[in-house]
Amino acid sequence: MKVIGELFGSGQMQLPFVLQSAETMKATVDALNPYLPKEEKASETVLVLGTVKGDVHDVGKNLVDIILSNNGFKVINIGIKADINEFIIAVREHKAQAIGMSGYL
Structure with missing residues (x-):
């Protein structure tokens, strides 16, 4: 997401693609979440x-x-x-x- 942010900031990537990348990252985090260590x-x-x-x-x-x-x-x-x-x-x-x-x- 850091690279995506840099591309967006420099004008090399448009907002819809940033949103799509963020949605993909969220889906990935949701899939991995059961296996990640938890902190109270x-x-x-x-x-x-x-x-x-x-x-x-x-x-x-x-x-x-x-x-x-x-x-x-x-x-x-x-x-x-x-x-x-x-x-x-x-x-x-x-x-x-x-x-x-x-x-x-």
Whole structure:
């Protein structure tokens, strides 16, 4: 993923291919996870993530979801066209520590 990030940063790779690479890495980590050593954590950071109402572009949100999920965060993805009440309900329900709101415009 470091190489992918460098290629994207230098303009040699487009975002859809970065997202595809991240999804492949997530699938690989998920497949290997049962065989990896585990460490107990005192707490788990929870993030509610969604694309705001009025927007349907979710590539960035999905990329953030994959990156954070691969780095130990529990991501509650509430999807696209989410209004503020949906964010509030999800934060309360999952006792989230952070909110990520994606909006193209």
